[in-house]
Amino acid sequence: MSFEEEVDEIEANTLLGGAPFFSRPGGKIFIIWLVFTVIGVLIGFYAPHHLLPVMQSPEGGDVWATIVFFTVLAAPVAALVYAIAFYSLFAWRHRSEDPDVPPPDAEPQRGNGPVTVVWLAVSTVLVVVLLFWGIAVWSAQQVSHPNALQVNVTGQQWLWTYSYPGTGVETRTLDLPVNRPVQFNVTSVDVTHGFWPAVLGVQVDANPDVVTVIRTTPNKLGKFIVQCSQLCGLYHAFMNNTGDVVTSQQFDTWLQSNGATPTAAATAAGTSSSGSTTAMGK
């Protein structure tokens, strides 16, 4: 079959041609798209359970939901690209007696108004939805809590250190009480680092001479890892340490074991006899 005959055949069997829908290229691409979309959606729902750590805060839950939502939303778009590419690769592959002779270029197609409108409209809707979703998740992290535990986070090449104002405690491990809002005041003493306790669902740059605030509320007990998310020099790969979400009583004990007075530890941990928690300024 010559190239011209191939083109004629394709044009005779387009989406608007006379053959039954699922016999036409458009119908076949639709079926492939449907299969790929289902696979993509399933991956979007189930892969995070195997690829992501167990989140230890509501903000982490938001991150989880965002990844799932964005993946599911992207699945049909990606599936359309893959379906067309997949079908083209097999059905519209150029066949010739002489493989060294390339096919002539096809005529460029222009001026397909409906396709352009649909494409732009769908893209716009998707981007706007993602924008509002992102703003909503980000806004939730900006809410200040009056009894939040203040933690000053300092990044330097190549270690994180944490201080708990009012207690005199400064450590390289990040212990936090469970179910207590935490406000991280993040800065750097040298270059830009990235403070990233991934399971807490927060990540922010640590910039020199600037204090950036980010908030979370740990709600699950257990250890976690804090990593640097900005390429910061020679030992960037080693710039990680551990954290631990513990009960208020354990947090109180931990503060005292690191040098806090019983009163300061009880105030910071919210375990003082009055039972109230106190906001501690920087």
Place this chain on the structure above:
Amino acid sequence: MRPLGILLTFVVALVAIGGVAAFFISQSYTSPNYPNGVQVAQPLGTAVVNGQSVPHVALQFQTYPDSTGSVAGKQVHPSGNPAWPAYGLSNQYQVPAHSLVTVTIRQYDSGGSLNNPWFAKVSGTVGGVATFTSPDGKTVTTNHVDPDNIGHTFTMRSAPGVDSAFFLNVPLPTNANLPNNQTNPDAGQYYTVKFSFLSGAKGVYAWNCEFPCGQMVASFGGVMGAYGFMSGFVHVV
């Protein structure tokens, strides 16, 4: 002709991929090609720590203000720069796992203030202290030194996933009176810092200096951004 072309394409692709892989492997921090070799800790017998008998080994190394100097005919660093200090002679140390390691560092360099005074505290040593002997022979055992008179620090942590609980930090005080002696870096006065620590699990541990003894941004550029001068690895085997 066509099969030959296909074969050639695969060969070229394999060579390219293999070349890139070989390059990355040669750049790995586990590469054995260290300019001054690996300094293996010397066995001292056994020691009892926390009621348990463990192997006891010793390490000794120095901090020099001028990395171009030579000690016993060996350059402190093959790519030395007079303005760049260096640990030496090797920046690679090997110690056995779960052992008591006694380290003696001769600190020849001057210094100043830390970017973060937290590194003036001794962390991770046996007893949480180190013993500091000044050039005039005064000895003190303490858990912290003046953060504004630091020459360097020896700060060590494990590679991710090896032993996250392990951390060691020992500040090395300023040696204020020392002129640079390039022809014989070991001839001058020095501060002696001695401490012991329990090595962790087997694996690679990184060490570096946390005193801003480099150039440019926060004095952590230059020598601090160049591997092998104020940084290296401890191989726990």
